Amino acid sequence: MNFDYLVVGAGFSGSVIAERISSLLGKRVLIVEQRNHIAGNAYDYFDENGVLVHKFGPHIFHTNSKKVWDYLSDFTEWIPYYHRVLGMIDGEMAPIPFNLNSLYKLFPSKNAEAIEVALLKQYKFGEKITIQQLQNNKSKQLQTFAAYIYEKVFHGYTVKQWGLRPEELDASVTGRVPIFISRDNRYFQDKYQAIPKHGYTEMFRRMLNSPNIKLLLNTDYKEIIADVHYNKLIFTGPIDMYFDYKFGRLPYRSLRFEFEFHNKEEYQEVGQINYPNEFEFTRITEFKKLTHQQNITGTTIAREYPEVYKKGFNEPYYPVPKKEYREQYMLYETEAQTIKDKVIFAGRLAEYKYYNMDQIVARALHLFEKEIKAEKDSV
Structure with a gap:
């Protein structure tokens, strides 16, 4: 298989960079995703009761960046939503x-x-x-x-x-x-706050709908990389995994969700209720209040339980914000600089840094413009 770029991961970072390469440079891109779906942790789907749920917890899009808003608006209509x-x-x-x-x-x-x-x-x-x-x-x-x-x-x-x-x-x-110090009950105060009208997964599907993009799901990139000819790798997975944990495993926090369907109009007053002190879960999300779905009988909720990330058992969500772990990451970052002409590391796991969705998109657009398009323009 011959491609110009190999992208590991079909979340925001990988998908935005792949779309830009495909549409603006006309280059061929292979995206390899180890999960069985696109959209990363923003993945949503209709459950057996017809409720559109966010599989990996509530994703509320908000940004002050018109550039990011306009970019994503090419792939979705929006439902205005103020998170409370x-x-x-x-x-x-x-x-x-x-x-x-x-x-x-x-x-x-x-x-x-x-x-x-x-x-x-x-x-x-x-x-x-x-x-x-x-x-x-x-x-x-x-x-x-x-x-x-x-x-x-x-x-x-x-x-x-x-x-x-x-x-x-x-x-x-x-x-x-x-x-x-206000009476504004909105969780965010950004200029643009909304939910994709047809869901995040559909937004990603439109983003990746190009003859220049080939997608492989349920695939570990290490299984196919020897058979793929490409010029540059965009890696959005855990950076410690890429380097075979040579400086030790970086710790991540994961999440476990318990979904429940209730045969009533609503379960709680707002889309999200936090429980700082009671129970083992941190919050309960009611998805219909996020998506404004109509004509659906009943409602689906999810209880969210934080837990330690264990490879093969759950998903890595959050880099742990601790000085010693950041210092450990910097060993990998130094190693990454030695191969920057061949590999671009992008995203929360690859950069061991927490990003909001709009920040991930802005970062991906920046990497495309400064490290991919600029490199091509200089040739």
């Missing part, structure tokens, strides 16, 4: 991220008012601050408030999500916990 999340805190459902509505939901009104006044003395309305900022504030009142949020909203969820205490993780994890 509630957290079970002290037996009450309160908006997440924590905001002024959460404050009044969980505190007596006089206490809530006093904390609001203290916040607005030092921060602007509409501002997002981190829990670290609040913990370091000179006000004892705001420090006490920060301790409450840390304990009730952040600590338990973090331990379940990562299997580690917050202090064992990179400080950036705590830094990403926002407190929103």
Whole structure:
């Protein structure tokens, strides 16, 4: 088999780069995917009850990048969707991220008012601050408030999500916990927020619908690579696997999902409810509230259980944000630089870095323009 490019992985990184190579350069691309489907962790499908579910957890597209939005819009129509999340805190459902509505939901009104006044003395309305900022504030009142949020909203969820205490993780994890000084209950505030009208899988199918692209599913690239002639490899799998774990295995967190169908109109108030402190699962997603499906009897939910990644048993989702693991990754990154003329490493697993969907697309477009198209233009 002769191709210009071999792409390992049919998720966002691999698919976007393959599409660009095919449509703008007119080159032949072979995509090899070890799973039985395209779309990576964004894969969705209709279950036996006709509900469109996200197999690997809720995927809410949001971005401020018009470039990314316009690019994906070539392959899908959109359903506007503003994600709202509630957290079970002290037996009450309160908006997440924590905001002024959460404050009044969980505190007596006089206490809530006093904390609001203290916040607005030092921060602007509409501002997002981190829990670290609040913990370091000179006000004892705001420090006490920060301790409450840390304990009730952040600590338990973090331990379940990562299997580690917050202090064992990179400080950036705590830094990403926002407190929103606003009454905006939306989880995101990006300019573009939507769900693909016909699902993510259909969006990917359209993206890869080209005579220049050949797709092999259920295939380990190592099984066929000796029989494929190609000029360059785009690798989106785990970078430690590519190098046969020569510097040791990089740790990842995985997820397990329990799907349930309920023969009623709705299961919960919003699409996602977090459980920071109760149970072993972290959240429950109700998919119809994400996709706005109509004329479907009943509803499907998924409970989400974080767990350790074990090759061959589950899927790697998240690089573990810990300094020593990042240093271990840098050994692989240094090795990757020695073969950069032959291999491009792209994506969450290949770069050992967490990306939102829009960030993955932006990264893939950048790699195409700067390292693939630019290389061709220079020849």
